[in-house]
Amino acid sequence: MSTIQFTIDGKPCTGKSGQTIVEAAKDNGIYIPTLCHFEGLKPAGSCRICTVKVGGRFMAACTTPVTEGMVIENKTSELEDYRKAIIEMLFVEGNHMCPTCEKSGNCELQALGYRYMMFVPRFPYLFPKRELDASLPKIIIERNRCVQCLRCVRSMTTSDGKKIFGMVNRGGHIHINVDRELAKNMSDEQAQKAMDLCPVGSILKKEVGFVVPIGKRKYDAMPIGSEIEKA
Ligand code: FES
Numbered sequence: 001m002s003t004i005q006f007t008i009d010g011k012p013c014t015g016k017s018g019q020t021i022v023e024a025a026k027d028n029g030i031y032i033p034t035l036c037h038f039e040g041l042k043p044a045g046s047c048r049i050c051t052v053k054v055g056g057r058f059m060a061a062c063t064t065p066v067t068e069g070m071v072i073e074n075k076t077s078e079l080e081d082y083r084k085a086i087i088e089m090l091f092v093e094g095n096h097m098c099p100t101c102e103k104s105g106n107c108e109l110q111a112l113g114y115r116y117m118m119f120v121p122r123f124p125y126l127f128p129k130r131e132l133d134a135s136l137p138k139i140i141i142e143r144n145r146c147v148q149c150l151r152c153v154r155s156m157t158t159s160d161g162k163k164i165f166g167m168v169n170r171g172g173h174i175h176i177n178v179d180r181e182l183a184k185n186m187s188d189e190q191a192q193k194a195m196d197l198c199p200v201g202s203i204l205k206k207e208v209g210f211v212v213p214i215g216k217r218k219y220d221a222m223p224i225g226s227e228i229e230k231a
Contacts, residue, residue: 003016004019004067005068007071008052008072019065019066020065022034022037025061029228030228031226033083034050034062035109035199038197041155043062044150045062047148048060048086051082052079054072054073080116083116084116085122087112087118088121090147092123092125096200098110102201102210103198105220107201109200114223114224115223115225130175132144136180136183136186137186138183138206139178139186139204140204142201142202144202145200146175147202150167152164152198152203153166153167156197176202
């Protein structure tokens with residue numbers, strides 16, 4: 001792998017060929033917010049929270065490889081406001097009741113809401129009607145909280161490669177679905193993995209709700225992104 005020189009917000013950085021902008025930025029102690037991205041999974045580029053500007057063009061930093069001499073804008077007021085707007089859209093597009101959600105304190109969307117100091121979204125709430133499915137043995141699917149990141153779809157497969165989760169419908173009617181037969185055979189480990197992969201509280205492992213007390217949850221002590229910025 002050859003070494004690449006580039007800049008982010010004027011800071012000289014080095015990366016390796018084949019790295020995405022998000023990965024290379026992280027290695028240089030620069031946080032680019034992400035939501036659909038998950039280390040180890042093929043990038044989907046679906047949420048656009050990682051949008052940066054390269055040569056004046058908007059690019060998804062999780063799918064764009066870093067190249068020699070790239071001049072990347074990341075923390076400009078324009079980009080930060082776009083990201084905040086996406087976060088606000090995600091909040092109004094679903095039904096996110098953080099105080100009663102089991103994932104509160106461990107939720108990436110909530111943590112991003114705090115990072116971007118979201119108070120009142122600039123968009124009207126849509127209050128969609130979505131179903132909660134608690135009929136499976138190991139997991140609860142709470143569609144009101146799904147942000148369509150596709151992490152579960154991309155990662156949760158059976159040993160013979162069948163997808164356990166999928167998306168159905170389009171546009172405003174799109175929602176997460178599950179192969180009920182495959183989901184019935186999920187192990188405890190698979191259920192835990194699905195819950196941990198979900199950035200919000202849309203997939204929950206049954207019988208472990210609220211096990212981590214307030215104060216000990218992931219984002220109680222360390223706001224999202226700070227572990228990269230302080231490294
Ligand atoms: Fe890059 Fe979602 S994190 S598009």
